Amino acid sequence: MVEIGHNILPASLGNSSKITSFHFGSTSSSRKVYIQAALHADEIPGMLVAWQLKQQLQRLEAEGHLQAEVVLVPQANPLGHAQTLLGQQLGRFSLASGENFNRSYSRLAARAYSQVKSALGSCEAENTRLIRKALLQAIAAEVPQTELQSLRWHLMRLAVDADVVLDLHCDYSAVLHVYTAERLWAQCAPLASLLGSQVNFVSDAAGGDPFDEACCKPWWEIRDMAASDGLDVPVALACLGVTIELRGQQDVSASLARQDADAILDFLRLRGYLTDWPVEVSAAELATPTPLAGSENIIAPHPGIVHFLTTPGSRLQPGEPLAEIIDPVSNRVSVLSSRYGGVVYTLENRHYATTGMWVAKVATGQAFKTGNLLSA
Ligand SMILES: [Zn+2]
Numbered sequence: 001m002v003e004i005g006h007n008i009l010p011a012s013l014g015n016s017s018k019i020t021s022f023h024f025g026s027t028s029s030s031r032k033v034y035i036q037a038a039l040h041a042d043e044i045p046g047m048l049v050a051w052q053l054k055q056q057l058q059r060l061e062a063e064g065h066l067q068a069e070v071v072l073v074p075q076a077n078p079l080g081h082a083q084t085l086l087g088q089q090l091g092r093f094s095l096a097s098g099e100n101f102n103r104s105y106s107r108l109a110a111r112a113y114s115q116v117k118s119a120l121g122s123c124e125a126e127n128t129r130l131i132r133k134a135l136l137q138a139i140a141a142e143v144p145q146t147e148l149q150s151l152r153w154h155l156m157r158l159a160v161d162a163d164v165v166l167d168l169h170c171d172y173s174a175v176l177h178v179y180t181a182e183r184l185w186a187q188c189a190p191l192a193s194l195l196g197s198q199v200n201f202v203s204d205a206a207g208g209d210p211f212d213e214a215c216c217k218p219w220w221e222i223r224d225m226a227a228s229d230g231l232d233v234p235v236a237l238a239c240l241g242v243t244i245e246l247r248g249q250q251d252v253s254a255s256l257a258r259q260d261a262d263a264i265l266d267f268l269r270l271r272g273y274l275t276d277w278p279v280e281v282s283a284a285e286l287a288t289p290t291p292l293a294g295s296e297n298i299i300a301p302h303p304g305i306v307h308f309l310t311t312p313g314s315r316l317q318p319g320e321p322l323a324e325i326i327d328p329v330s331n332r333v334s335v336l337s338s339r340y341g342g343v344v345y346t347l348e349n350r351h352y353a354t355t356g357m358w359v360a361k362v363a364t365g366q367a368f369k370t371g372n373l374l375s376a
Pocket of ligand 1: 040
């Protein structure tokens with residue numbers, strides 16, 4: 001294992017932050033897995049999974065079972081961890097700019113394509129090698145101008161040439177669920193099965209340039225650019241990017257972390273990256289996807305107490321009561337339900353609703369939304 005520190009451009013005199021990455025296996029391998037935790041710094045379950053992975057990967061590497069490079073970043077967002085305001089840890093948005101830490105990652109496809117266009121040929125593996133190099137060069141050429149840009153830049157540099165990128169998040173009060181691109185679903189399905197994921201969102205354009213999408217989207221964008229230029233060259237979808245929501249913010253438990261780390265390692269076994277024992281997922285065991293455009297936000301129509309009538313993971317019929325909003329002053333009570341029905345995959349942690357606040361989200365299976373599909 002090699003430990004590397006990456007200094008973040010400081011915003012102010014006397015301050016310094018760094019990201020620490022842990023590198024396992026051989027860098028000469030064409031197989032690279034990148035795993036990070038707590039990009040939203042108030043989402044801690046993934047950090048405990050990363051700690052489990054760190055220990056297991058050290059052992060697996062020492063025993064000679066690791067046939068890939070694995071880069072692990074247990075604390076992806078030291079800036080967010082330093083944001084404590086009036087006793088509350090705020091990790092989703094940068095206090096300096098209001099920006100979401102998991103949005104606005106670089107779009108590298110056009111610049112990488114211009115570098116490799118004339119060199120692409122008939123060998124898919126060679127094209128993959130050329131494109132990975134060009135993606136690395138494209139991100140290396142960027143010059144971050146703020147602390148937040150510097151954080152994003154370091155993370156992209158560590159991940160963009162990986163063939164598996166796992167971004168470990170969690171939701172408020174939730175069941176385990178994942179997000180990936182629709183066209184990557186076949187690659188993601190065994191991972192979702194091994195994790196026991198209960199809802200598997202797919203979308204080829206979630207919007208807002210989140211980290212996982214910024215890593216994997218260039219592959220089909222470059223494929224499309226080559227096709228529109230009339231080039232008959234094979235371009236693989238050579239990066240599987242997945243955001244894994246490890247249940248809710250309070251689900252920080254050693255047994256769950258071990259279970260999740262084991263599932264991730266089993267996925268590496270399934271791909272042949274770990275060779276201590278074989279893992280397979282049968283077709284019957286494969287998870288099934290649901291459209292991200294079918295995620296329904298259940299909104300509080302007025303302020304009041306949120307009283308939930310369901311729990312995460314419940315499957316509700318259309319119109320079935322899910323929560324009530326109670327105004328103890330006026331006696332107004334509103335019963336909320338899903339228009340379409342489906343699986344309640346997350347509930348708000350807060351039990352006081354302001355008007356327009358979402359209090360629950362339901363995976364309906366019906367793609368009824370367009371535009372940006374991720375929440376703020
Ligand atoms: Zn998150």
